[in-house]
Each structure stands twice: as structure tokens, then as C-alpha cells.
Amino acid sequence: MIAISTDHKRIALNMGLTALGFFILGGIFALFMRAQLTSPHGDLMSNQRYDELFTMHGSTMIYLFVTPMALALALYLVPLQIGARALSGSRVALAGFWIYLCGGLVMQSGWFANTGAGQAGWTSFYPLSNGTYSPGVGQDLWVLGVILAALGELLVAICITMTIARRRAPGMTVLRMPVFTWTSLVSVLMVVGAFPMLILAMLLLFIDRHGGHIYSGFTGTIDYQDLFWFFGHPVVYVMFFPYLGCAAEAVATNAHKRWFGYKAFVASMMTFSVLSMSVWGHHMFVTGGVTNGFFSFTSTLLLVPAGIEYFDLVGTLIGGAIRLRVSMLFGLTFFIQFLIGGLTGIFVASPVLDYNAYGSYFIVAHFHYTLFAGSVFGFFAGVYHWFPKMTGARLREGLGRVHYVLLFIGTNLTFMPMFVLGLDGMDRRVSRYSQHPGWAFLNRLETAGAGVIALAVAVFLLNVLVSLRRRELAGDDPWSGHTLEWATSSPPPPLNFERPLPPIRSYAPLLDLREEAEDRARERERGAASEARV
Amino acid sequence: MRGGALPLLVWALLLAASGATNAVWTGDPIQIEEFAGAVAITLATAGVLIVRRREAARRGEPSGPRDPEPVTHTSFGAVIAAIGLGVFVFGFTFGHFMIYLGMGIMVAGFGRLALELYHERRAVRRREP
Numbered sequence: 062m063i064a065i066s067t068d069h070k071r072i073a074l075n076m077g078l079t080a081l082g083f084f085i086l087g088g089i090f091a092l093f094m095r096a097q098l099t100s101p102h103g104d105l106m107s108n109q110r111y112d113e114l115f116t117m118h119g120s121t122m123i124y125l126f127v128t129p130m131a132l133a134l135a136l137y138l139v140p141l142q143i144g145a146r147a148l149s150g151s152r153v154a155l156a157g158f159w160i161y162l163c164g165g166l167v168m169q170s171g172w173f174a175n176t177g178a179g180q181a182g183w184t185s186f187y188p189l190s191n192g193t194y195s196p197g198v199g200q201d202l203w204v205l206g207v208i209l210a211a212l213g214e215l216l217v218a219i220c221i222t223m224t225i226a227r228r229r230a231p232g233m234t235v236l237r238m239p240v241f242t243w244t245s246l247v248s249v250l251m252v253v254g255a256f257p258m259l260i261l262a263m264l265l266l267f268i269d270r271h272g273g274h275i276y277s278g279f280t281g282t283i284d285y286q287d288l289f290w291f292f293g294h295p296v297v298y299v300m301f302f303p304y305l306g307c308a309a310e311a312v313a314t315n316a317h318k319r320w321f322g323y324k325a326f327v328a329s330m331m332t333f334s335v336l337s338m339s340v341w342g343h344h345m346f347v348t349g350g351v352t353n354g355f356f357s358f359t360s361t362l363l364l365v366p367a368g369i370e371y372f373d374l375v376g377t378l379i380g381g382a383i384r385l386r387v388s389m390l391f392g393l394t395f396f397i398q399f400l401i402g403g404l405t406g407i408f409v410a411s412p413v414l415d416y417n418a419y420g421s422y423f424i425v426a427h428f429h430y431t432l433f434a435g436s437v438f439g440f441f442a443g444v445y446h447w448f449p450k451m452t453g454a455r456l457r458e459g460l461g462r463v464h465y466v467l468l469f470i471g472t473n474l475t476f477m478p479m480f481v482l483g484l485d486g487m488d489r490r491v492s493r494y495s496q497h498p499g500w501a502f503l504n505r506l507e508t509a510g511a512g513v514i515a516l517a518v519a520v521f522l523l524n525v526l527v528s529l530r531r532r533e534l535a536g537d538d539p540w541s542g543h544t545l546e547w548a549t550s551s552p553p554p555p556l557n558f559e560r561p562l563p564p565i566r567s568y569a570p571l572l573d574l575r576e577e578a579e580d581r582a583r584e585r586e587r588g589a590a591s592e593a594r595v
Numbered sequence: 596m597r598g599g600a601l602p603l604l605v606w607a608l609l610l611a612a613s614g615a616t617n618a619v620w621t622g623d624p625i626q627i628e629e630f631a632g633a634v635a636i637t638l639a640t641a642g643v644l645i646v647r648r649r650e651a652a653r654r655g656e657p658s659g660p661r662d663p664e665p666v667t668h669t670s671f672g673a674v675i676a677a678i679g680l681g682v683f684v685f686g687f688t689f690g691h692f693m694i695y696l697g698m699g700i701m702v703a704g705f706g707r708l709a710l711e712l713y714h715e716r717r718a719v720r721r722r723e724p
Contacts, residue, residue, distance in 0.1 A: 065674050067667045152670045152708070156677040163681025170685075201688045209684055213677075219640065226599035226644045235602055250606050253640055254633035267687070284625055291629045331602075335609040338633060339617060342626075352621035359613075556666065 067151035068555055069224075073137035074451070076158045076217070080130040083165055085518070087121035090114050092515060095475075095508040101494050101501055111492035112180035113199070117169070119183030120203065124210045125165045127436055128296060131303035132217050132252075134443055135245035137451065139221055141546035142239045144230025144565065146556045149223035153216050161213030168206025171199035179203025182490065184293065185266065187285040192270040201270065208263045211256050211292075218252035221245060230545070232565035236327065239544040239568050240313070240320050243327055244306030247334035251295045251302075254338060259292035283350035290341035298337040300432055302330070304395065304439025305370065311392035311442040312374060314540050316381030319569050322373040333366035346412045347419045353412040360410035367403055371396065386540075387461030391442035394469060395435055402430030405480070420490075423483025429476045441468070441521070448528070449535030453551045457533075460524040467517035474510030478503040543569035603641035607634050663722040665715040672711050676704025 063071060094114050097103040106114070140148055148154055171178035176197025181190035185203070188194055225238070225246050238246070262285060269275040276285045313320040320326065340363065342356030374396055383389070405427040409415045418424055441464075449455050482503050487494055494500055538547040548571060549558050563570050614630025617623075683697025 062669060065669045065671050067670050067673075147666060151667055152673040152711075155670055156673040159674050159677030160680055163678065163684075167681065167685050198688050202685075205684050205688060209681060222603070222640060223644070226603065227647070229599065235599075246602060247606070250603065250637065254610065254637055257636060258629060258632065287623075287625045287629065291633075331606060331609060335606065335613055338610060339613040339630075351626075352623065355617060355620040555668070 065155070067148075067155050069136050069140050069148035069151060069154065070451075070553060072148075072151070072154050072158050072217075073133045076129055076136065076161065077133035079158075079162055079165070080126045080133060083121050083125035084130070086169070087118050087126055088515060088518065090118035090121065092511055094118060095511040097492055098494070098504045099508045100504075101496050103493065106492070108492050109177060109180060112490070113172075113178045115490055116179045116182050116185075116203070117171075120168060120179065120207070121165075122432070123183055123296065123300070124207055125161075125168070127300040127432060127440075129161055129210075129214055129217075130440060131245075131248060131300055131436075132214055132221070134303055134307065134440075134447075135221050135249065136217060138447065138546060139242050139245050140224055140228065141450075141549065141553060141557055142242045142544050143225060143228065143233050144545050144558065144562050145224055145228035146558065147228070148220055149227050150220040154220040157213045157216030157220070159213070160216065161210050164206045164209030164211070164213055166206075167202055167209055171202040171206075174198040174202065176200075184289060186289075187266070187269070187276045187282050190266060190270070191276070192272070195270075201267065204263050204267045204270070208260055208267075211259045211263070215252060215256040215260070218249040218256070221249045222253060225249075230562055230565060236324065237565055237568050240309045240323070240326065241303070241306035241544075243330050244302040244309070247330045248299045248302040251299050251334055251338060255292045255295040255299075258288050259296075262288035262292070279350075283345070283348060286345050286348060286350070287341075290344045291338075294341035294344060295334075295338050297428075297431065298334060300436050301399075301439075302334070304436040304443065307443030307446065308392035308395040308439040309370075309374070309377075310544070311388040311446045312396075313377055313569075314446065314542055315384045315386055315389035315392070316377055317384075317541065318377055318381040319543070319567075319572060320373065321376030321379075322369070323568055325369050326373050329366035329369035333363065333370075336363055336366065340410075343410055343415065346415045357410055357412055361407060363410075364407060371400070386445070387456070387458055387465055388442050388445035388540075390462070390465050391438050391445060394465075395438040395442055398430060398438060398472070399435035402427055402432075402435050405430065418483060420488055421483040422479040422487045422489055425489045426476050426479030426483060429479070434472045434476060438468070438472075441465075446540070447546075448525075449539050450546055450551050450553070452529065453535055454528050454532040455535045455539060456524050456528045460520060460527065464517050464520040464524060467513055467520060471510050471513030471515075471517055474513060475507050476510075478506050538571070541571075541575065543572040545570060547571055600641040600644040603637055603644065607637040607641065610634050610637065663719050665719050667711075667715070670708070670711060672704050672707030672709075674704070675707055676701050679704050 063075070066072065093106070094111065097105045097111055136148070136154065168179070174197060176199050178199045179185070179202070181195045181200060190200060225242065229238070265273075265275045266285070276282060309320055336359055340356055340360045342351035342353075343360045345351045346353050346356070405423070409418050409424065409427065445456055445461055482500060485497065485500070487497070487500060535551050537549065537551050545562060545565075546553070548563055549560070563574050567573055610630065611634045614627065614634060617630060618627045679697050679700030681697070682693055682700055686693030686697050
């Protein structure tokens, strides 16, 4: 029954657990890659095997972990946050989850092909990915897997969009939706707008690989990149916004304050998401096939909405009664580490600087600071924040702190040296590198860091296991939450709410109730004091 | 806004503005088509929302009596159809027999879905006053 349930919470948990499985698989691929790079002329694997590993690592993480995990979080939390009893189109969402799972299995089945798995990178640029330069079944399975995974995720996104539009509770206006719901809404809008282009690009690539000659010549090559990056850049933000929402909710709750500058935040989310649909050409500066000025301009403009979010964060923290719980630590670190990824992104938004950094480890460091040091920290902020709601049990704070410290050290040990290596000229996607002074040492540091990350993930899994086996009951609202999901039982019942919803007069209805109660108590005290004086 | 389509329309409008800037600045046909495609898909989604009956009022209590609404707990049909699609697509690489097998599974899945929807509608009709 679990596998065919149309309850949005069950589908979300199934999708989240599947994505977590793919995260561990993608992490194992990364460990093999780092083991190969420990020494300049590592002989652990062939060049082809290394190509397969970095292709499948990137593809697994992007198509099968970070994006679906963001959607799974939205699928679980959005109906609860807007006071909906159920999801719109729950059958479609269920089918979406299964299509995504099939896509993941099809993609990974490439490992059993005699030509190996996909090996043209997670972008599969043309002509590298055509039938001549990447022959064999493995690359075909990669293309088909991407089509299925993207289709499944698109269906889930459509259901979330419909739910937000049609199933909000009485009183839940658009400008009263919680911060996480807003970040989810702009993400699913981007999925709806951008993912069809990926499906189209991959369908055409499949036809091309089988003699269709779709992307022939220079124009065809540029057209492929245009189609791919029209998906490829927005997806970075699909992998960022929901985790930003997780971190923002964790920070606001642990600071015991409303998220500062709500309306500015909503406006910045809308412009941020539209701008991020308009910057994809900065991945193509070196091709000479795009107007660099336009894409450099729009990419630099991203600073404005991003700045508003950081301003809101600082505003939320100032004057707050801050509790440094594990979710808060992850939430704050998300903002700090993402800043490194964001600022280095502004460097490469300049075509002149990008010409130098393109294809180097600088780029690898930049996007790992946004997607791993950023998004994954936001994900863990969300997990520690909402785990009690999903399971009824709290995660252990002590083990959580060990997990946090190890992940923080491991992340920076792995990805910070990549900036130095990139600036020094080390190319990405190479299984062997020259004996340049210092490179071997920095690569060893990175390998050690990857091991620490693996240890951190093991501690997290141990924490989940311990917390579920020896339960510390959480109650309905362990953190004095602000939003409607904390007004129902933990875990929530099948139709989400058994008790009547509290009145919704802002984006933090439970905080409103508490503040009203405090005001009443204060008035009573004042009245009693004045009576005593009389 | 009927159907709660307002955020989608605003988003589509902003995207169209960005696309227009791109068109004026670059004049690149494929980029213009991509923007147009994304705007069209968003507008189509908003259109569906506007056409369909809205399920909850945004302000105050929902007005007037509401029709009984079915609640779906499980759907075997959706899962079978999805797996059928997976088998169908896998068949393009693994072997053509799987294309036919996948199509067969999909047909079975959609059949089961139709049956589920039929029973659901019957149950709703029985509850109507």
C-alpha cells in the first residue's frame, strides 16, 4: 500500500528516500573519483571509467538527488503549510514519482552495458555525445534515463503548482503563504517553464544518435547548448530555492522572530526566478555563439535579489532570541557557504574572467559551493527542522552537532582547495594530472575531505536510526513553529488536519496566536497592577 | 483572481518582459523561441487553473454548499501506467519486445485508472443529495 498511496506525504517520503539512496550512490562515485586523484598518475581506473564516474556522479546528484529531493520536500510540506487536505492531481504525482524512479534505474542500468555507463558529462555536450564520439548503449540509457527522470519531476511540479493555486485554506492569500511555500512555488514554476526544454533536447539527441542528424554543424552544436542550458541554469535555482526556504524557516523559528521583510522577499523571489531563467548563456561565453553582453548583464543583476535575501536574514537575526539548535547551525552555514558560491559566480559572470576560469577546477569549486556547501546544508537544516513533524520523533542534537562539524570541515576541505587548483590552471574532468608543485598535496587534502563528508553522512544515518529506534517524542510543535504544519499532529493524519485551523491573518499564523496570547496576558497583568494600585 | 492563477500570470509576464529584452538585445531566434515556449507553458497552466473550478476560497469561509468530493487513497493504475512508460522507454535500447510489453502495461494501467475514476464518480453521485 505504501508504494501505491496517493497521500502527498507518503509520495514525498518515497521520493525523498529514493533520492537519498541516489545521494549515497552519487557520493560513492565521488569517493572513487577522489581516490583516483590522490596521486598525479593514479592507476585505480582507466580514463574511460573515470569519464563514466564523473558523468554519473554529476547526473545522479543533479537529476536524481538534489532536484527530486527539493520537490519531495515541497510535496510533503506545501499542502500542510497552506492548510490543504490533499494534493491536487495526486494520481499524477504518484505516477511522477514512479516515472522518476524508472528514469533513475534506466540511467544506472548503463553500468551493466558492455560499453559502460554514460560518459559525456552531465551536460552531454554535442558532438561529444553523438553516436560517433560516444557510441554504445550506456550513453543511450543515460539519455533515456534523463528523459524519464525529468518527465517524472515535471509531473510532480505541476501537481504542486496546482495545489498552491487551488487548495489554499480560507484566509491563506497569496501574500500570506509561508516563506518555504513561496520558494517552492517559484521553483516549480521554473520546472514547468524549463524542464520541457530538457526533454526536447534529449529526445532530439536520442534521434540524432540514431542517424537523425539533428544537431549537425556549428549551429546545431550551439542550438543543443542553448536548449540544454535553458534547463541547465534554472535547475541550479530549482536546486537552491527550496533549500533557501528550509534555511529561512529554520532561522526564523530558531530566532523566535518573523522572517524579516516578507514582501520584499516575495518580490525578490519572483524576480530572482525570472532572472535565473534569463542567464543561461553565461555557460556559453566561450562558444562565441551567444551575445555575451546580455547574459553578463542579467547574471550580474542576480546580485540584487540575492542581496535582499541576505538583508532579510540579517534583519531576522537582529533582536531575535536565538537558539543554536542543529537546524539553526545548518541554516546559518547554508547562507554563509552559499555566499562563497554566489560571489565566485559573479566573477565568472564576467566573460573576461570566465574565459580564464572555464573548464578549470575553479568552476568545480564554484558550483560545489552553491550546490553542496549551499543546498545540502539547507537540506539538512530542513531535515533537522521537520523530522519531528514527519516521524513524531526528534533527531538527537548531540549526534547532529557531530554531523554538522564533520560536514562543515569535510566540505571546506574538499572544495576550498579546488579554487586554488583552478586558478593555478588544473583542468576539470581529468583522471591524471601533471606533477605541478603543490597539486598532489591539494588533491590529497580534497580526498581526505571527501572521506570526512562520507563520515558525516554516516553519522547522520546513524542519528536517524538511533532517533527512530529510541524515540524522543516530539509532540505537535516542538520548536514553537510559525506555520500551519505545526498546528497538526506529528506525523500528520491522512487528510492533514483533524482539528480546525487557526485563523490565518499573516504568513505566520501560529506566531500570531502566541503573540495575541502574550498581549492578552500583558494586558491582564497591567490591569491587575492598576487595580492593586487603586 | 479565479483559480488562483495570479502568481503564474505575474511570473509569465515578468518572463515575457525578460524575453522581450533578450529579443531586442540578441535577436537570436532559438532564444526567443525558448522564452516564448516557457511563457506559453506557464500561461497554459494558468489557463487550466482559470477554467477549472476553484476548490477553496481565498478569503473568509468557502461560499455556499460544496459538492461532495472524492478522496483518493491509493492508485494502482497510476503506478502501472508509470512503470509501463518506463518499460516502453527502456525498450528503445534494450530490445523492441519491451516497447510492446511497455505499451501493453501502459494500456492496462490506463484501463485500471479509468475503472478507478468510474468507481470514484459513482461513489460521489451516490452521495449527492
